[in-house]
Amino acid sequence: MNKQSVLVLGYVWPEPNSSAAGSHLLSQLKLFLKQGWQVTFASPAQLGEHKIDLNQFGIEQVPIKINCSSFDEFLLELSPTIVLFDRFMLEEQFGWRVAKHCPTALRILDTEDLHSLRNARHQALKQQTKVDLNSEMAKREIAAIYRCDLSLIISDYELELLKNYYGVPQHLLIHSPFMLEATNVTAPDDTFNVRQHFISIGNFRHQPNWDAVLWLKQKIWPLIRKQLPQAELHIYGAYPPPKATQLHNPKQGFLVNGWASDAKKVMQHARVCLAPLRFGAGIKGKLAEA
Template sequence: MALTAHKKLLIIGFVWPEPKSSAAGSRMLQLIEVFQSENYHITFASTCGKGDKAFNLENLGIEQVTIQLNHSSFDEFIKVLDPDLVLFDRFMTEEQFGWRVAQQCPNALRILDTEDLHALRKGRQEAFKNKEVFDKTHLFNDTAKREIASIYRSDLSLIISEAEMERLKNQFKVDASLLMYLPFMIDEISIKNTSKYPSFGARQHFITIGNFLHPPNYNAVLYLKEMIWPLIRKQLPKAEMHVYGAYASQKVLQLHHKKEGFLIKGFAEDVNKVMQQSKICLAPIRFGAGLKGKLIDAMQNGTPCITTSIGAEGMFGTLKPNGFVADSPQEFANKAIRLYQDELLWKEKQQNGFKIINKRFNKAEHQQKLLNRIRETSKHLGEKRLDNFTGAMLLHHRHQSTKFMSKWIEEKGKNNSM
């Protein structure tokens, strides 16, 4: 079954996309662009309330619908919509609505965008918290059981990192036919555009950026403030650390210290502008998963980075990084100081970043791969579902357990409102 005009796509979002606040929001808009290139009629639905930073999808001609959790109104909604394809944004939305989609629209292709492996992020955070070496006992947590089940129930799951692909295949033993590697999809960076970027001499200070609702980001900023920045500041007394990010809480704002040059700047309306003003991006991430949007932003804007092994995971492949990877505070600081002062080295790392974007995150290449995979999966959907007995079994039990729990919650809500 080839992709033709006017097919219908329903996206069920865990939250409304906020591309200026998070990498997940940017990722969603990239996916939407792929389907719009094939003339899909797109509906975006979510149970979540809209924040003031939510992107207005209606500007892209996308219908926005608020749906209810544990409510049969969704059944009627999707039956009328009758989508050809349903995209679940994170495994939690597949848990909540996947059984209803399968029941009302059994022929619709069900795709899960994992964003990142939540189980990996949660396991690493737990190991970090307990000061333990991360291993299978942390990875095979309760979130993993839910997330892997969701992957099996879906016809295709989009995995943002090669490292996570390998974990799924080798540690969780998920069949490769259910998975597709799909990283960020970025426009090619041309020499014509990069020639307009501010030079080494025109830039100053250090930058980090990240949504503060995301625990790894707050932890990284705290680590910078307490362990790394004092070492850098001692050698570069005029340099400043500029910290940007949406949803800065009071505990984040309290880290602001003007005399130490550690400045909490808050939400960045234009990430490209603040990145291009900065000389180096620091991303000392100690736990997390997926690909780091801040490193993508930095490479796109010609800003070399210092990050950790976890920050670098899945980013560079066999290519040379756009900076350095360091896991101890002293080494991290030393690399940052050296890169800040060495113009030739800085330019070399900047060029590495451009190469990484163009070779590993090429939009046209990955868009085409996704469309080809959707065609192939749609064409053999019945056969693929027959081959995925584990997914059919899990879907059957999810149907039963979630269906009756959901109906119980709905009836309880009716009774309470009487």
């Protein structure tokens, strides 16, 4: 039997230490490797500052271009038996090319989370209206699910929503939550009495995280400091923009520290993780870490 060849088309290059999505994607890549499959990762995105080197795992990394025939040539040469699209936008961009040039390849959509649900909740918050599940983005995302042979759904809530509200057949969906290794869960080195301060963590490029930081600054942290005047809130996250770093205020105990190379270690030294997410979708890596 010929060896399975998996092509993963990434919306961004994996950054497992920057986001839960990056960590989850790396788990899937490692799972493919455990099957003895040949794995190639390709992306049209720019290289991120915290991108992991996939070569160390034996995964070939290939930059690709959008709207370019060079991708067709790349497909024909690689001839993958499985193609995984990282988020529905990548399926929209490259799915028809895969269907044309690799018609027998199994096409899998990794939704990461339902982007349309996250966006609908965001709009509902901004406009103070009900969540609209019938947006144009929802139609696009559902269409991408129907075009693929299988879609990976990270939360059981989204799985039920797709089946019961949108009427997506069960055979097109599979529940694929975080792949957490229970053997890696160890007791923290420091006891609660030794640990200090509050923490909040999340990639600043993810809109729900930035909204949470603003809400902490404007509403929540002043109430906490009123009762705990010496308390400190340490905020970590990749790619903090100037508007975020400008919130840094030691006098208020509001400390914007930027990227943390080891989220677990940072968590172990804190007493409380604050995650006031007012909208979003999927499941939250920061809660699993905490």
